[in-house]
Structure formats: C-alpha cells, structure tokens
Amino acid sequence: MRQGNTGWRPNGAPLPRPGLPTDLSSWHCSVSQPEGTMPAFIHLFAVCLLLSLPLFSVAQIDTLLQLPTVEISETSVRSQVTGGRTRNWDRADLRAFAHTNLAEWLGQQSGLYIKSYGSGSIATTSIRGGSAAHTSVLWNGLPIPSPMLGQLDFSLFPLGFIDRAQLTYGGNSAAWGSGAIGGVLSLSNEMPGDSTAGLDLRSTLGSFGFQDYQLSGYYRQGRLGFQTRLFYRSADNDFRYRIRPDLAEQVRTHAALQQSGILQSAYWKPDARQQLSIHVWAQQSDREIPPTTVQNQSLATQADRFIRTALHWKRIGPQMIWQARLGLFREIIDYRDEQIRLQALTGFWTTQAEVSGSRAWNGNHHLQFGITHNWVTARADAYARPPEQNRTAPFLVYRYHLGDWTLQFNLREEIVDGKLQPLVPGLGLEGPVSRHLRFRAKVSRNYRLPTLNDLYWQPGGNPDLLPESGWSQEAGLEWRAVTGAHSWSLGITAFNRHIDNWILWSRPDGQSFWSSNNITKVWSRGLEYRAEWGWRSSDWQLQLSTAYDYIRSTNEIGITSPKLERGEQLIYVPEHQAFGQARLQWRQLQLQYRHTYTGPVGSLNVGQLSGYDLGSTGLTYHLEKSNWGSRLYLQINNLWNVPYRVIERQPMPGRHFQLGLQLYFRRPTGSQVHQPIP
C-alpha cells in the first residue's frame, strides 16, 4: 500500500552509504567564527578594479596573449562556439586536481556556483541563474544527465577520468539540445600524445578520513592504443562544526562515502583516414546521507551504480568528414532509509546515436549537418509502467569566415515521441574590433524538455507538460595583450534570458497532491567580468586573475504554492559572486591561493543564507625527468576556517587538508608524435 497522496512531498529526498576508516581525522579543525564576518566581497571587487587599472597604462603592446589554458581543437563545427564565452582546460590543467571530483574542481577553478550538500554529497550547478537541469553535461560528445531528473550529480565524476574540459556559458540548445540553457560542460577523453606507454600512480590522504588512490596506464602500438584508469576514494566526512560560537561543538555523522570506478579506453586507426575510439566507464558509489542540523539522526543511504559506453567513429574524406557516435548508459540508484522503512530503487537506460557530416568550401564556408536519436526508459515504483521516450533531432551548423570575423548559424528541431518541439536557432558573431580588442555576440533560442519524473511520476506527473523555452542574448568584449614578460586580458560579458513555461511542482487550488506544471517564467540577466595578469621570467611565473559575476534571475509570475513573489530572485542563485586567484611558480615549486566570495542566497525554508568568503591554498612540487616524474602536493581548503552554509541546514567543513603524491613513468615516442584522437 502506498502512502496517501497528501503525505507525498515534492522537494525530493537527498541521498548516500558506508565508508571506510581513515587515519587522518585529527587533521580537521572546528569552526567557531560567526557567519559572514568578512566583508571580502568589497575587498575582492576592489582587487578586481586594481588589477584592471594597469591595463590602461600599458605603454607597449606587442602580441596577443597566450592563454594559460589550451583551446580545444576539435574539427566538429558544432563544438566550436562563436559569439559565446567559453573556457577550456587541458590535461595539464586537470592533472593537478585529479584527486577531486568535478564539483570541487569547478567550484575552485571556474568560480561557478556549486550547490553542494557537503563534502562528497550531491552537488549540482547553477550557471547564469539557471537551474541544475539547465546545465548540459557532455561526455565524449554525448549528454549524460539523468533523464529522470534532468541533471547530473557532479560529485560522482572523478576528475582523473577526463582529459579535456570546455565550459560554455549561456544557452546552446541549437547545438546540444535539451537542457543547454545556462551552460554546457563538455568533458572528453584522449590518449596522451607524447609517449607510447605510461603509468601514473597517485595517492592522496586528507582530513576527515579522505583517501584517494588512482592508477592509470596506457600503451600504444602501431594503430592501436589502450588506456585504463582506476580509482578508489573514501571519506568519513566526520568534521566538527558549531551552530553558534557559544554552543557545543558537534560532529557531522553518517556522512561517509566510498567510490570506485574504471574507465577503459581503446583507440584504433584502421587507416590514415579513419579513427575509432571506445570508452567504457563503470563506477559504483555508496554514500551515507547525513542528517540535517535539525534532524537527530539519519540512517539513509544511497548507492549509485552506472556503466557508460561511448563509441566514436570518424572518417576524413577528401571533401567530407563523417562522424558517428553511439552511447549506451545504464544507471541505478538504490536509496534506502531503514528509519522510515523505505527502499526506492530507480534506474534508467539511455541509448544515443548520432551521425553527422561536415565539409568546407574555399576555407570560408563550413557546414555540418546531422541527426541524433535518443531512446530512454526508466524504472521506479512511482511509475505506473516503465516510460519510454524517443527523441530525434536533425541539426545544422553553418559557419562563415569573412576576414577575421566569424558568423555561425545553428538550427535544431527535436521530435519527441512524434511531437515537434520548438525550432531552435542560434546565431553568433565574433571578430576583432581592433588589434587587441575582440567583440562577440550571440542570440539563441533554448529549451529544456520535461524530465521523465515531471511527466510520469505518480502522483503528480503531467504528460501534457510543455518544454521550458525562451530566447537568450549575450554580448562581450575581450581585450588581450602581451608586453614583454607581461600578459594581460580583460573581458566583460552581458547576458539576458527569458524562459517561459518554467516547470515547478505545485499544488493548484483544490488539488490534494503536488504535480508538475508549466506555471512560471524566469528572467535572468547579468554581467560577467574577468581580468588576468601574468608575468614570467626564466625561473619565475606569476599569474593573478579575478572575476566577478552579477546575476539577477527572477521569477516573473507570482505563485502561491510554492510561494513565489513576482520579481523574487530564484533560491540558491547568488546575485553576487567574485573569485580571485594568485599563482606563483618558482622552478618546480608552485604556490597558489584562491579566494571566492558567494553572496547571500534564498533558501527553501530558512529565508536568506548569509554570503561567505572562502580561501584555499595549494603548494606543489613537481619534478619532471625524461621518462619519469613526480608531484608532491598539499592543499588547504577553507583556509580561514569560515563557518558557512551552501544549503540550508547542511553544515560545511572548516579548515581541512589534503596531501598527495603522484608518480608517473613514460616511454617517449621519439620523433613520431601521435595525434590525439578527439
């Protein structure tokens, strides 16, 4: 017998399971300062301005700045963003953070707002004021968010399992379909191109019982290449915290986690024009769900199991480049709570297939066209029967170069179970205004399809839901220059986005249960500021970077259930965010300090959560020889031991440490350099 529908509540249960004992728990520090005591937002903004001032006093400007991160050079026209803001990271950038998960790394390195329930707990993003389901995540070109929830738990993604990352801010549904409204995070794998064989070992220990062990090996012979990655991670997360300085210290309980996974990749070049790659990723995660600060205990656990397979074929012909992708994803979530005698087993299958062709004319015209097909099915007790969904989407990309200017037009039409969805166009333009100043602008229509839970969950699923959709615009200027040993960059971007038919779970008058409905509109707009300064000499390198985001994302229709005022900022979307980083390198030694400010956010139950400043620092010693190398690293997070909350009623750890050692061995290729296969 199921519960009375009136007893059901829509704001979903959190998740996790058992961990292993560790030996560094004494490294933790308790948190006792009152919240929100540092006015560092003002300080940081002042630093942003100070960093900007020298830009306008540079006397001699020679060449364009070489970015510290490497641009992804995919041949797919669709993967290239024209008119939008992107940021790229390559293997070298990611390697230093391989012991972290995607959520921790993005929070530290990108300045993105990460909505984390705590160390190792569920984590999602909000980009440009969008919801968690408005970030599209691609793995080797295939979207991997859950079709049941429309989002991905970033804490389950080990950073050591990716080689390249590209973050595109803003909507890009015309290229990547449903969900690409706030941003697109593209993660991909490729073999190292500088050696024929290698072995990489890494071990990291940290506060609160954190342990991370990774092993990666690869081998290439002729046209074949193989790479295997393994990881094991566990943590007790039993940190201490105080509700108030005058109250007794408490210990976070029932928050242990244990994760392990394998990623097997194989590459084959049957001839000079063709390449084939396959990636199989299997992972398991067991987490305990900790109690909230207003809950005496929790016995809830969550086990996540998944296997993801991605196949990519590419043929470079004399005139056309053909590509095909095939993905097969299987995921299971087993949520249990002995305390309330609940076991909820849910899971889904996804298969995705994509074929595309592209060609160029005169070097100025590029065209890519293709079609994707996506089939999903899912199981949950709350579904009357396992729902199935078929999505087919033809797409088109046209790119035109006129001198240094680039114009790109995207078009996509998705058909879901025979129903036409909004026709989604996108138009981007970018090019140099002057020698050092580039302009870019983009306008696009974007959408998100209702999730399977929105459509079929009982009670409350609504099969008649419309997709969320709307238009977004953005424009930006980027100024870059190098003067001798100095490099400078400054960028500012403004964006605007309206999304109609925003889906919320609500309880209309006269209805005794919550149901999903297209009941509101959301207007998001904001400014993004970035500045960087770099200096290098023979032994020294110094880099300073700052960022500031102003985001207003407001509900545009007043609603009584849930209670939302017109013009009210969406919960868990900070209006102000700032980020500053200083990196100093002397020969093999690197010292890094990062500081983030996150403004106050609204919450579901307790009103506004205070804003907070967080500092973190890292020290790395990197020794590199011809065929081996080592890296010793120490990371201190929450350096100033600030008490803060990202989510209401969820404490966060105070100052904590991670210490790690990486050893790697390479067999160089000699003169023959292998081209990475994207």
Added chain:
Amino acid sequence: MRQFFICLLGSISLSFVSAQTTATFESFGLAPDNFLDGGDNSGGFSDGNVFLPNSYNFDYGSWSGWAISSMTDTLTAGYTNQFSAITGGGYDDSDTYAVTFASPFSNLILTEGAAGGTVEGLYVTNNTYAYLSMLNGDSFAKKFGGETGDDPDFFLLTIKKYLNGTLSTDSIDFYLADYRFEDNSQDYIVKEWTYLDLTALGDADSLQFSLTSSDVGQYGPNTPAYLCLDQITTLDVATPVKDYLTDVAVRIFPNPTAEQVTVHWPQHQTGNALLLDAQGQIIKREQLFSGDNQIGMQELPAGPYRIRIQSEDGFLTRQIIKQ
C-alpha cells in the same frame, strides 16, 4: 431574577431530547494493525452520527480525507507509518480511531440527528509520523526547537464549524506541540489522547479541522499534517422531536447516482432541498413540490454530498454519493 432564568432553561430543556451519540469507530471491527484508506471506494466512513469523507485515487493508489485505523506502531518514523497514533491505539485502550491529513484542512460531517446540532467533544492525539518528525526531524521537516533548541515552534489544531454553508470565524484552538516557552523544559508534544470540549462552537452541520505549523517553507508546511481523533460525541438536541422529519415518507434515490437524484416529497406544502458538498458548502438550492423532484448532479465531481431537506415541520439530512 436568577430563579426566572433557571425556570426558563428548565422549560426549554423539557421541549428537547438531549440524546448523545459517540463515534468510537470500533464498529468497523478492525483487527489490530489494520487500516481502511478508502480503497473500497466507499467515499467515506460513517459511525455514530458523523461521516468522515474519503477520496481514493485508484490511478495513484493514494487517499485523502480520512482513514480508519487500528495501527499500533509508535516507533517507526516516516510516511510508511502514516496510519498510526502515537498512543499505540484508540482512546481508553480501544482498538480503533480515525486519522486525517488536514492540509490545508479536512471536514467531518454531522449526520442523522446530530446534523445541525452541537458536537460535545472529542479526543485528539498526534499521529506517529508527525510526532516523531517534530521530535527528531526528518529529511524535510525540522525537529522542534531547531538547531539551538530555542526556536518557538508549534503545531496547532484549529477546529471551526460550518452551519448553513457558512464557515464560523470562532474556533477551538489546541496545540498538538508547543515549543514557545521561555523555559525549554516546558516544551511538549502531545502523546496522549486529549479531550477537547467543542460545545462553544454551538450548532454545526460539519466541522473543519486544519493544522498549522511553525515549520513552513516555500512549499508550505513541512510538519506532516496528520491528526488522530477518537470518541466524537454529538448531541441530538438542536431539533425538537415533534418537528423532526422522518425519512419514512421522504425518499431520496438513486444512491449512489451518476446523473441526478430524485427526492420524493409526500407533503402538500412546499419544502426546500439543499445540496451540500463535503465541506458543508451549499451547492444547490431547490424548492420541493409534492411528488418526485429531480436535482441534477451531472456536472459535479464524484464524491460524497449531502442533501438537507427542510420544511416548516423540520429537516433531515442524507448522504448522497456521486459516482
């Protein structure tokens, strides 16, 4: 003067019959650890002179309104234990009691001789799910007192009445949990059957129960809005016996009905028929003439309704189920 009032009260009481009826719910004959959630499509539960509406959704396998329970589990937290009272049984060691989810509210309808009369009182206690949620917190709701133990939390039961389709402004308020005391040692959550005297509400057609909690978020109250009732005592004193219509001559059929109901009115003088919904609100008012009178119900949603027949001679009330 005082003697005059005593005489007056005495003469008034002589013209009425002070019959008491108590709904104990034992007549459902539930074995221990069972419940009735309306899955038999009964539309509600009648006992004594009260009717407890229930709506069961067969698509979702879920219910709203009222349930009848003999559950004894006082330990299991969460909605899987939504039918239990924290007392582990009914009032005075009885087996059976009523459970409702009163968010935003639920109604109890007075029937037979109690319709339009006074409810003398009833016993209330917390549901186990709600009790443990307030005591310990859960994934959605806070433990009362909050992080520091000092939050002035409360869980308040408000009882109002409907009479002739009008909801009263007066109410009987009772705190099922109260953490508003300066001295935290006085904070409490009710875990015994507690008697509420409802005579101050006066005559009523139905009672409305609503629960409000201090733990409210964007999605409304977080505290599970469950309530358990037992021993509902009604007084059949509101109507002089000589004036009370009997249903021997008045016939109301068919019941249940899908389209319309016929009221056979045997008297020569006209009467009135009021159709009321489960909340006691008047939906239709028809004049009755001698013979058969039809009242259309095609446009109404399925569920329990009441027809109140009244004339100069008195009134009677009957429940009608719309299919």
